[in-house]
Amino acid sequence: xxxxxxxxxxxxxxxxxxxxxxxxxxxxxxxxxxxxxxxxxxxxxxxxxxxxxxxxxxxxxxxxxxxxxxxxxxxxxxxxxxxxxxxxxxxxxxxxxxxxxxxxxxxxxxxxxxxxxxxxxxxxxxxxxxxxxxxxxxxxxxxxxxxxxxxxxxxxxxxxxxxxxxxxxxxxxxxxxxxxxxxxxxxxxxxxxxxxxxxxxxxxxxxxxxxxxxxxxxxxxxxxxxxxxxxxxxxxxxxxxxxxxxxxxxxxxxxxxxxxxxxxxxxxxxxxxxxxxxxxxxx
Amino acid sequence: xxxxxxxxxxxxxxxxxxxxxxxxxxxxxxxxxxxxxxxxxxxxxxxxxxxxxxxxxxxxxxxxxxxxxxxxxxxxxxxxxxxxxxxxxxxxxxxxxxxxxxxxxxxxxxxxxxxxxxxxxxxxxxxxxxxxxxxxxxxxxx
Numbered sequence: 001x002x003x004x005x006x007x008x009x010x011x012x013x014x015x016x017x018x019x020x021x022x023x024x025x026x027x028x029x030x031x032x033x034x035x036x037x038x039x040x041x042x043x044x045x046x047x048x049x050x051x052x053x054x055x056x057x058x059x060x061x062x063x064x065x066x067x068x069x070x071x072x073x074x075x076x077x078x079x080x081x082x083x084x085x086x087x088x089x090x091x092x093x094x095x096x097x098x099x100x101x102x103x104x105x106x107x108x109x110x111x112x113x114x115x116x117x118x119x120x121x122x123x124x125x126x127x128x129x130x131x132x133x134x135x136x137x138x139x140x141x142x143x144x145x146x147x148x149x150x151x152x153x154x155x156x157x158x159x160x161x162x163x164x165x166x167x168x169x170x171x172x173x174x175x176x177x178x179x180x181x182x183x184x185x186x187x188x189x190x191x192x193x194x195x196x197x198x199x200x201x202x203x204x205x206x207x208x209x210x211x212x213x214x215x216x217x218x219x220x221x222x223x224x225x226x227x228x229x230x231x232x233x234x235x236x237x238x239x240x241x242x243x244x245x246x247x248x249x250x251x252x253x254x255x256x257x258x259x260x261x262x263x264x265x266x267x268x269x270x271x272x273x274x275x276x277x278x279x280x281x282x283x
Numbered sequence: 284x285x286x287x288x289x290x291x292x293x294x295x296x297x298x299x300x301x302x303x304x305x306x307x308x309x310x311x312x313x314x315x316x317x318x319x320x321x322x323x324x325x326x327x328x329x330x331x332x333x334x335x336x337x338x339x340x341x342x343x344x345x346x347x348x349x350x351x352x353x354x355x356x357x358x359x360x361x362x363x364x365x366x367x368x369x370x371x372x373x374x375x376x377x378x379x380x381x382x383x384x385x386x387x388x389x390x391x392x393x394x395x396x397x398x399x400x401x402x403x404x405x406x407x408x409x410x411x412x413x414x415x416x417x418x419x420x421x422x423x424x425x
Contacts (some may be wrong), residue, residue: 029368037415044295044413153369209371214360215355247370251297 003087004046004054004250005146005184006068006207007243008070012097013083015074016122021067028061029069030154031216034246040083047278055275056086057116057146059278060093060102062204064123072102075108087279089111089146092134094124101136106254109139112277119166120157126167134176144203144278149181151210152190153247164191171199178278180240184208189225197237203278206270207244214248232266240278241271288313288423294412300333300342301407303418310420317395319424326419329377329398329411331384337404353379360417377411384408395424 009015013036030050037045037129037238040060046054054076058070072090090106092099092115106112115138119126126147133241138145164185171179185192187210195202209217222231231239239258243250255271285325288310292301303323313323325371330379359375388405390399 026369029369033368034370041293041415042411044293047295048297048413153364209373210364213356213359213373216362249373252373 001053002049002051002254003239003243003270003272004049004051004243005087005180005240005275005278006205006252007054007056007245008059008247009056009075009078009267011035011071011246012042012078013038014078015070015130020246024067025069028065028067028128028154029059031246032057043085045245046250048252049249049254051243051250051254052272053085053087054245054250055089055114055242057089057145058091059116059121060096061093061119062093063091064121072106072110072112073149075112079112087114089114089116090143091116091136093122093223094128094131094134095122098268100133103134103141107137107218109141109210112143114144114146115147118154118157119155119161120148120152120159123161125161125171129254131170135177139174139177144178144180146205148183149185149192149204151186164195166204168195168199171195171202175201177198177201178203178281182207182280183241183244184221186210188223189221193226193230193235196238200238203238205240205242206257207242207248209248209253210246214252214256215259218253222260224239224259228261231270232262236262236266236269237274237277239270240275284319284424285424286310286316288314288422289419290407290420292407292418293407293415293423294414294416296409297354297411297412300346300348301409301416302337302404303359303407304337306402307386307405307420308383311392311397311422312395315319316392316422319392319422321390321392321397322387322417322419323389323405324421324423325381325407326417327381327414328386329374329381329409330416331381331406331410332388332405332407332418333384333406333408334388335406337406338403349383350381352383356401374411379421380408380410385408392422 016036090112
């Protein structure tokens with residue numbers, strides 16, 4: 001089984017009825033020259049990479065940009081049509097006065113399975129005091145948080161909010177909260193490794209293609225930025241397969257990862273086992 | 284007289300030979316043009332329009348040969364983030380293979396039908412799929 005834990009469903013045609021809203025998504029997320037895609041196109045793309053399921057990420061930018069780059073109801077709508085293919089995440093703007101009500105609705109009513117936050121885009125530090133109730137709410141519902149970490153291509157995203165070290169005290173203070181710092185927190189791969197070997201509740205994902213080809217980029221992360229055995233020796237249970245579609249195509253990330261030597265149990269964990277544990281917690 | 288039709292198709296693999304011979308012939312026969320020319324033109328830069336014999340073994344040989352000429356792993360300049368897309372390029376093999384294939388083909392039209400050899404099938408060749416694709420078929424004549 002292969003689970004892609006990082007997809008932005010900006011162009012899923014079932015939620016593209018409103019052209020103005022689609023334009024807002026494109027300009028706010030920073031992705032252009034693509035258009036609405038039907039489910040048959042999306043599934044063909046998934047099948048090209050042998051992707052069985054994909055986690056869909058919204059982003060609530062109500063106070064910082066005046067809207068959402070896909071909202072929680074739209075995520076729930078997509079999942080309701082194809083629950084066998086999609087895992088729905090929620091988002092919330094931490095600056096909203098009704099942030100906890102938004103999360104109660106997302107987790108309690110919509111049954112979304114995790115929370116997506118982007119500190120640079122949403123303008124907060126992970127240790128800001130107003131984040132505590134949000135962390136508590138995720139623990140209450142046993143939901144993980146997927147944070148953007150490291151470089152972001154989205155416009156108006158100061159990277160200072162996304163340095164991996166900025167998340168360390170969240171892991172210390174909330175050992176029961178599973179958090180993923182996406183994109184290997186690139187370019188801070190060593191810092192990301194440091195956090196994973198210290199904190200078993202910290203995860204990262206493989207959607208790292210900021211330079212070079214997929215093969216070159218993934219080989220660099222897994223064999224140069226990290227020692228070639230670090231992943232399977234020290235934190236093979238903490239990395240999630242992820243593509244970051246529509247910026248990067250999943251089958252190309254998968255093709256590159258297939259070429260990285262690793263033991264079978266580590267590959268199985270990378271491709272699906274870790275995603276399941278991240279979503280549900282230890283059995 | 285000029286008649287323009289668009290064939291919409293969907294590739295399901297990264298590289299795929301999609302035989303569109305029957306669709307092109309039908310467009311010509313329904314166009315009303317009796318004598319002239321038909322042009323088949325892809326709307327994309329990582330697909331090709333290819334005329335060749337419609338045999339799976341020929342498709343395999345063409346695909347294998349193109350992959351030797353244009354290997355997947357090579358230091359392509361296009362392998363980087365494209366700010367105007369907000370996405371990475373990383374499809375140079377598709378761009379280059381499409382140049383070998385060409386973006387169009389032409390056939391004469393006589394008495395309302397395409398004049399071609401018996402082994403000449405028309406393909407849209409996908410080099411960067413899966414994707415939804417469009418092919419323009421323009422019939423020109425009298």
